[in-house]
Amino acid sequence: MALDLKIDISRAMADAVGEEHGVTKAELKEIEPRIAEAHAILRKERADGVYGFWSLHEDKKTLADVKETADEFLKNGYENLVILGIGGSALGTTALVTALRSKFYNIMTKRGRGNRPRIFVMDNIDPDTFKKMMKLCPPQKTLYNVISKSGNTAETMSQLMIAVEAIEKKFGKDAVKKHVVVTSNPRGQGAAKSLLHPVADEYGLKCFDMPLNVGGRFSVFSTVGLFPAAMLGMDLDALFEGCAAMDARCAKAEMKENPAYLRAAIQYIADTKKGKVMSVMMPYSDALRDVADWYCQLWAESLGKKHGLDGSEVYTGQTPIKALGATDQHSQIQLYREGPNNKLINVLEVGRFESSLKIPDNLKSLTELEYLRGKTMNKLMAAELQGTVDALTLSKRPVSRITLPRVNEHTVAQLLYMLEAETAMAGRLYGVNTFDQPGVEEGKQIARKLMGGKG
């Protein structure tokens, strides 16, 4: 299909950068049975409902609820949508907003925004930032979407406490339900319990359920990402269609026909056999900048593990790094080309930008700039991407390339879905639990004690 993502691993292969740094055909062949075996496990887990991210786009009921709720809330004419959430509750939404709305969205006029609210993703507890946001977003004009599976996230809950007080003080308890929407675990016992449920009950808040079998970093196509997307007028159907299209490609057992598996194999071999301990994600597109940030959580938290599935100590995980083309050619490429050869560089390319911008035929005294005149900035961007890929290849640095024909709901959904499937496969290859994050608990406990609570 015309909108299908293309992937190109040729510059990560030994043919391009040599056997010391590139993946050989034999190595790819060797890993095929492991991929097949992992495929069977992943398929079974999906069928058994162990991990739910695979099928979020099939949940048309949730889609309808999200759309309807957003339409209902939009009638109130909010100026601001404020997301209270951190990590997986924030990064997916930020990625979607940067990709599918403008970098300048919040400074556009309301009309320019299609009468949609501005968006503020509050994913930190910097008191200066939060105070300034509260001033910019007076409660009466603001809808807060608080997102936490457990309702026990200190950062998010402290934000919520401040927001609820601001609303309640000014407009009374009854007004809170007009200004706060909850996204949390479904009602239930044990792991499903959420501290946000009693809050929702007390104030009569609308609650969106996050499926229990979907972790934060895999939640962008759940209510977590969908509700903000709907509030901003994104095309949710196209998002789901993009997921479905990529799902079909990632359902194939055959590694070479499955972009997620092929990419997982390349990254895994690059890390474990070629010393590429870092995985750079470098979009040549401002719109895709925060997709790189979202990927950094997905890859780091899923694969950075002390213990393998068999309990042994493994200390796995490639370190993901976000970069931005062409900008970082003037910042990181010197190191990527001449420093230690310890990175696999993933270049994200956009086939066609929304606009075409011509470089005019002026400043004529400068003959040195003749090559720019009458060309487009688009062509310059493409040339710089290719120049960088070629230069990296000359230095024997492996590059894996992903091309989005354009940036829209369909292609961005494909990209995120593929990276999720790739991560699930990579976790099997590393032999770790892709879906937990035991290493973050200890720091939280120490912090809680320092605050005077129980550890």
Place this chain on the structure above:
Amino acid sequence: MALDLKIDISRAMADAVGEEHGVTKAELKEIEPRIAEAHAILRKERADGVYGFWSLHEDKKTLADVKETADEFLKNGYENLVILGIGGSALGTTALVTALRSKFYNIMTKRGRGNRPRIFVMDNIDPDTFKKMMKLCPPQKTLYNVISKSGNTAETMSQLMIAVEAIEKKFGKDAVKKHVVVTSNPRGQGAAKSLLHPVADEYGLKCFDMPLNVGGRFSVFSTVGLFPAAMLGMDLDALFEGCAAMDARCAKAEMKENPAYLRAAIQYIADTKKGKVMSVMMPYSDALRDVADWYCQLWAESLGKKHGLDGSEVYTGQTPIKALGATDQHSQIQLYREGPNNKLINVLEVGRFESSLKIPDNLKSLTELEYLRGKTMNKLMAAELQGTVDALTLSKRPVSRITLPRVNEHTVAQLLYMLEAETAMAGRLYGVNTFDQPGVEEGKQIARKLMGGKG
């Protein structure tokens, strides 16, 4: 002094994380003679004027010119200041703006901005972004500051050509000088020649000189960073005082009294003897977020070198990584704690935020949140920082800590100056040319050829 930066390397030492991962006292002792030798060379280079970044804050004449020019231009009441520049021409300004103005600066009212213009740092050639910027910033209300040493930067010059045409078309050739300010090499022959000089001559533009002996990534305290800072009303005197205060500390030959040298030694030993091939810069402050980005260029481009000073192949350079606390505790800390032990983590702490934000005594049904009630978000931030540092220490991951008593011109200047001095020292320890970037040329040449120019 009350505003002095504090550095704390104790958690990077073997005493805290063991000899396999931490620096031993013996290793520090062993490197002292090399530091002393490098110190002598660096001092001589400074005295001989080989590298100028050391003394930019002593140039009171430039300071006066920048202030006067900014005051003059401000009289025109611009709504927008647009920086056309990439890499070192952009990152310093972005770091200063994020640190010393609000994250929300561009959406504040003009009054909230103290009648100063909004700022747009255009450090990429994404056509969609540039087109949207041009629409948001109509030429008549906009001052462009084009920044390029050579005037031969394809990205920046293509932007300039578009901007000049927009102005000239609407208001005529004579209007261009009211809307464009140039920052480039001083007039001269050879390396000093800049393509921006004939442009400036043709249109009668104000030109700021970048000293020839100051490279882009070391240029934040030159006219490159100073003019935008002045336009936004930053306290340039305090910036210079901060530089001077840190300069005095970094002038000491004795490693243990010199924060830049001590930090350089720790990072160098961590990389070369302890396998810490990555240097994470993790501010616990939204304001300092882009300082981390600026540092990533400084560290990567200065130390990532194929050849040593003696011409041998060395492939040096730690990979710098930007992170953000507390946000990335929910994204990267899992990997930092449980993945391969291959990082030195630099934590940037702020002693006192501008505001104090109390967490109210509400949502009382939730006894689990008792530890938050009545505390401040500030205390929570501090507890999370400490919790993370302690948890990293438990996992034997080395941490180096920098504390800014508060965030203002004085402290931010200290920080940037210290990191520059640290980089200069690190370059000597690695035995590379800190100040060149030969690895970026080839990609540029290929791109130029692809555009139909000469390679």
